[in-house]
Amino acid sequence: MTRVCLITGGTQGIGRETAELLVSQGWAVIVSGRNIAKGEEVVQAIKSKGGEATFIEADVSDQEAVRALHKKALSIHGRLDGAVNNAGITTDTRMIGDASTEEFEKMWRVNVLGVFWCxxxxxxxxxxQKSGHIVNLASIAGLHGILYSGTYVATKHAVVGMTRTAALEYAQSGIQVAAVAPGAIKTDILNDAIAAGAYSEESIAGMFPMKKMGKPLDIAQAISFLLHSDYATGSILEVDGGLGAA
Structure with missing residues (x-):
């Protein structure tokens, strides 16, 4: 039986890379996001290589949209073997004393409530089903403090906490819950932070023992490992160029 995985934030970056990797491993994927054009582009790229993919438009900051997304996803294949809660944003690169409550609330709805509802x-x-794997996208920001990112750090600490708690609560229900904590990965979120002037690419790379930034494929491979593992529930898998070892 073909395994089925839903990927939120699946139209670009880590989400798209994960979709393409899983399809190459024999999965059928349901890609979700807000950008219809990008979503359809991902699906067509996968189908052109003989893969099975569907796009469903959804905004994870809207609880009703999340419910509709999962109802539609279930109607397509009748099951859900894996879920990757990847949708996330960062909109504030100021110190805590100057941070915007409005921007914090916007991030909280996507990064925390979106993951919670999903x-x-x-x-x-x-x-x-009595089975399934859920992989959340945390961050090194969920394990450490990071300058000029206090509100984003708070949202990712929440994701880590929810992941670990859900893993404990459903350990005997056949459901495994884990997370990947990426370091500096070349995605739109990090590019936006660089463009905002909070960091330079060189300064970011210099923070990590390997002195380089990671690629979306590095994270996709970690996600795939957790989706295939039978004994990694509760894990927060750091993929950060050695930062966690320092």
Whole structure:
């Protein structure tokens, strides 16, 4: 039976790389995001190589949209073997004392409530199946403090906490919950932070023992490992060029 995986934020960067990798491993993927054109482009690219993919437009900051997304995803294949909660944003690169409450609330709805609502829907589906893997996208920001990113750091610490707790709560239900904590990966989020002047690419790379930034494929491979593992529930897998060892 072909395994099915839903990927939020799947139209670019880590999400797209994950979709393409999983399809190459025999999965059928459901790619979700807000940008219809990008979503359809990903699906067509996968189908052109003989893969099975579907795009569903959804905004994870809207709980009703999240419910509709999972209802539609389930109607397509009748099951959900894996879920990758990848959708996330960062909109504020100021010190805590200057940070915007409005921007913090916007990030919280996507990065925390979006993951929370998705996990709720996924758990209900997987409880019926008595099986399933959920992989959340955390960050090194969920394990450390980072200058000029206090509000983003708070959202990713929340993701780590939810991941670990859900792993404990559903360990005997056949549901495995884990997360990947990327370091500096060349994605739109990091490029936006660089463009905003908070960092330079050189200064970011210099923070890591390997003195280089990672690629979306590095994270996709870690996600794939967790989706295939039978004994990694509760793990927060750091993929950060050695930073966690320092």
């Amino acid at each position: 996990m709720q829907e996924q758990i209900q589906i997987m409880k019926v």
